Amino acid sequence: MTDFIDLRSDTVTKPTPAMRKAMAEAEVGDDVFGEDPTVNALQEKVAKLLGKEAALFVPSGTMANQISIKSHTQPGDEVIIEASSHPYNFEGGAGAALSGIQFNCLKGVRGILDAPQIEEAVRPADHHFPVTRLVCLENTHNRGGGSIYPLEKMADIYRLTKSKGLVLHLDGARLWNASVATGMKPDEYAQWADSVSVCLSKGLGAPIGSLVAGSQPFIHRVHRFRKMFGGGMRQVGIIAAAGIYALDHHFERLKEDHQNAKRLAVGLKEFKGVSIDPKHVETNIVIFDVADTGMTASQVAEAMKKEAIFIHAFGKTQIRLVTHLDVSSEDIERALKAFEKVLGKKAA
Numbered sequence: 001m002t003d004f005i006d007l008r009s010d011t012v013t014k015p016t017p018a019m020r021k022a023m024a025e026a027e028v029g030d031d032v033f034g035e036d037p038t039v040n041a042l043q044e045k046v047a048k049l050l051g052k053e054a055a056l057f058v059p060s061g062t063m064a065n066q067i068s069i070k071s072h073t074q075p076g077d078e079v080i081i082e083a084s085s086h087p088y089n090f091e092g093g094a095g096a097a098l099s100g101i102q103f104n105c106l107k108g109v110r111g112i113l114d115a116p117q118i119e120e121a122v123r124p125a126d127h128h129f130p131v132t133r134l135v136c137l138e139n140t141h142n143r144g145g146g147s148i149y150p151l152e153k154m155a156d157i158y159r160l161t162k163s164k165g166l167v168l169h170l171d172g173a174r175l176w177n178a179s180v181a182t183g184m185k186p187d188e189y190a191q192w193a194d195s196v197s198v199c200l201s202k203g204l205g206a207p208i209g210s211l212v213a214g215s216q217p218f219i220h221r222v223h224r225f226r227k228m229f230g231g232g233m234r235q236v237g238i239i240a241a242a243g244i245y246a247l248d249h250h251f252e253r254l255k256e257d258h259q260n261a262k263r264l265a266v267g268l269k270e271f272k273g274v275s276i277d278p279k280h281v282e283t284n285i286v287i288f289d290v291a292d293t294g295m296t297a298s299q300v301a302e303a304m305k306k307e308a309i310f311i312h313a314f315g316k317t318q319i320r321l322v323t324h325l326d327v328s329s330e331d332i333e334r335a336l337k338a339f340e341k342v343l344g345k346k347a348a
């Protein structure tokens with residue numbers, strides 16, 4: 001059987017045997033009654049990691065973001081967000097459909113906004129305008145190529161929200177990656193947000209699961225919306241156990257994914273028609289442009305598939321590669337050889 005290398009996303013990992021053992025042995029109870037000891041342990045662990053009063057386990061990153069938006073806003077409110085962000089682009093229009101909010105999208109630099117830009121977008125208190133209520137940030141930023149929000153920028157934006165009476169939600173699906181890359185603890189980032197969503201099913205390698213963290217009253221509200229949207233789960237300790245295992249065993253190793261991503265970026269630079277700046281690769285996501293190869297991104301993806309490498313065409317000429325637990329440094333070399341075959345080396 002061909003041994004495929006899957007670089008489409010860090011969501012594709014399979015649970016390891018040790019993780020499966022932890023899942024099989026998990027103590028469980030009915031979590032809708034709040035009686036699953038493994039879920040409760042995971043929620044306490046993540047709340048502590050993020051320096052928040054409480055956390056709630058939910059099925060997906062999308063639900064984590066959307067019940068947070070719902071809890072912070074009223075229909076008709078405006079939410080300031082970066083134009084290429086996940087909650088705006090890749091969550092099925094949920095902000096409008098489930099919360100009745102409108103997004104005010106600002107263009108960031110590789111997904112990163114700054115306080116003056118946000119300040120300018122806050123609506124004046126005049127009945128013609130929607131009410132600006134919430135600012136959403138994303139760290140690391142997916143579409144920005146795994147870019148890390150500088151802590152000072154987050155702090156400035158948070159202080160701005162407080163001075164304007166706004167709230168700040170952080171989509172921290174890959175906050176762990178930011179933390180490992182900079183050495184800053186997750187709570188150092190999370191202190192600059194009122195609510196934070198984090199995922200266990202991306203770089204950390206758990207099969208399912210995300211959490212929302214924040215103050216007790218906020219978690220009380222999101223708990224209601226989790227139920228309303230059908231996210232109340234029963235003996236779900238069996239999944240929470242994978243999350244606990246992932247946090248305990250797969251956190252520090254994220255730096256290997258970052259090294260592999262960097263190696264990919266440096267290697268890709270050698271190939272004909274590829275535009276990439278390896279210094280923009282800060283974590284486990286590599287985005288590059290193939291416009292000058294004379295092929296579209298989907299054509300490159302098709303050709304790579306024949307070499308048993310799965311990659312993600314991200315628009316007409318952009319490709320995204322994501323490194324993760326199931327990709328080794330040898331796999332990276334194999335992927336680069338395949339790219340060389342498909343694209344050819346630049347003339348020396």
Ligand code: TLP
Pocket residue numbers: 008009010011059060061062063065086087090138140141142171173174199201210
């Ligand atoms: N991102 C997925 C796709 O949806 C694009 C991926 O392959 O990267 N926030 C961020 C920053 C994300 O990258 C994702 C997933 C989510 C939220 C949503 O998480 P899930 O897929 O669990 O709903």
